[in-house]
Amino acid sequence: MKALIISHDSELQADVASQGSARMPAVEVLAVRQGLRDAVERLLPDSPGLVVLDASELAPGEAELLEPLARHYPRAAFMLLTRAPQQDLLIRAMRAGMREVLALPLDHRAFHDAMDRIEVDAGITRMRNGKALAFISCKGGSGATFLSTNFGYALAELGGCKVLLMDLHGQFGDATLYVSDQKPVMTLSDICAQIGRMDGAFLDSCLVHVAPGFGVLAAADDPAQAVEMKPDHMDIILRVARQHYDYILLDVGRQIDALSLRALDHADVIYPVLQLALPDIRDGRRLLDIFRSLGYPAERIRLIVNRYEKGGKLRLADLSSALGAEVAHTVPNDYLAATDSVNQGVPLLQLSRSSALARSLGELVELVTARRIPESKGLFDRLFGRGEDI
Ligand SMILES: Nc1ncnc2c1ncn2[C@@H]1O[C@H](COP(=O)(O)OP(=O)(O)OP(=O)(O)O)[C@@H](O)[C@H]1O
Ligand SMILES: [Mg+2]
Incomplete structure (x- = not known):
């Protein structure tokens, strides 16, 4: 202007x-x-x-x-x-x-x-009324950070959405490193320390910009400053974020603290990420019990099974009945593509666009946005043939 x-x-x-x-x-x-x-x-x-x-x-x-x-x-x-x-x-x-x-x-x-x-x-921007989606691993290493960061990139690139990812891992957050080699200049704790300045421009200036429509807010890295972060700050950050982004992804981490709990309270959907194995199911059940005791309605909780391989002894139906929740999506196991992406800090979609993992991320974009992605349809169908179920 x-x-x-x-x-x-x-x-x-x-x-x-x-x-x-x-x-x-x-x-x-x-x-x-x-x-x-x-x-x-x-x-x-x-x-x-x-x-x-x-x-x-x-x-x-x-x-x-x-x-x-x-x-x-x-x-x-x-x-x-x-x-x-x-x-x-x-x-x-x-x-x-x-x-x-x-x-x-x-x-x-x-x-x-x-x-x-x-x-x-003036029609230059619109208030977006964005949705907050939380990703939380049921067990350490289930893949919540890998999926949320790469899904954020896919939502922006394939879905044309404006996406913010907040790393809520406390002091051990590393979400930016999964998709970028830039060092964050500002973190969540810096924002909380200057909460009076909070608006769309300030929030945007604190992000690591991974793609034009995708920014990551790094986790608080200084334990001394973490004390200054209050749940009320999360209310303000999310209110502003919803006005300026279509989707706010919350990489919650397994240590739920007062701040990430407030973020979960605000989440429109919570995606517990787990693998199809007994230890994950045990921890998943505990996590879902916590959500129930917090009064979160069942329809807000949608499971994502990561590193899924068909034909295993445990079936998706067993998992669903053990946890009392539906499986919303499965993500295939692809060690090479995932490790390459994580090691290089380059989004998977950029590095292995034709992998099964990329296809699965595209499907998740379609599921979440409830829109068919024309490019992905052509691309994915050509590469993989039609009708492969999840
Ligand atoms: N679908 C997949 N196929 C193969 N490897 C995967 C897949 N998803 C994740 N991984 C690998 O699993 C590792 C752990 O993932 P990630 O760090 O996202 O877990 P997390 O749930 O965030 O763990 P934490 O509890 O420590 O935060 C990653 O290094 C990644 O390479
Ligand atoms: Mg993580």
Whole structure:
């Protein structure tokens, strides 16, 4: 979005410009004018999308220029900044169709909230009302991190969704390493420490960007800071995340703490990940008992059987009846493809696009989004033939 900034105050001009440039998509400063009169005398040939107008030092009679300015830029959204809101100014602003009025000194969160509303109105972004999906391994090493990270990538790349993965493993989280070689600059604990700054732009700036539609928020790595993380922080993070992402994947890890428990409370669906073996089933039963005692409804819990091989002694039906839950999806065992991907830190879909594992991730995308993926259909059907059941 292109912006015109109108202010005598060079510090405020710089502040608005830097906050705007940190947004996704960035707000680009088209021009700066030193006050309302200057803005009306030197009109821009093309209407900007946004006019940020500092009305704190208006000369007598200058307020009358608000309406002509608004008429010149009929397609622009106006953000009015004032130090002491005067009633007549506000009435004029409202008459001129200016809806966003913010107090100075500029509060960055209020600025970004207003920008969110302006971008939604302008059709640049939409409030997404995203879904939170939790992945939790029933037994250590069942594959929850491998599946959630690679599924996040598949959701973004095949499903065209905007996806955020939060690593909730406490201090031993390593989800970013499964799909990226970038070192996270910010972690979950940094966000909690600066929760007052929380908005879509801040959240996005804290992520390791794996693909254009897929970002990973690294786990808290400093045990001292972990103390500062409170369940209330999770409420705020998830509220903002739901507005800006289609899916928020939670890689919960096996140590459930107060923070990850709050995340599970919010999850729309919980996918316990387990392998078809007795120790996994035993631990799975304990986990599901905990969920029942927490009052989570049965339809929110959907099992994923990982490293599944047909023809074993234990059958999927045995697992279902032992745990009292349906198996939503199975993922084949593919040691080479999985190990290659994990060792290189490259998403499986990038590395082994034609593997059975890639196909299974594509099917999970279709299951979760309830949409057929046209490319994957062609690709998967050509590579594997039709009708192979899970
Ligand atoms: N479908 C699969 N086929 C073959 N190997 C797999 C498959 N899924 C996962 N793996 C392997 O299992 C290993 C453990 O997976 P992962 O780290 O995701 O488990 P986890 O459930 O997150 O464990 P933790 O409890 O430690 O968090 C990975 O290194 C990966 O290579
Ligand atoms: Mg893990």
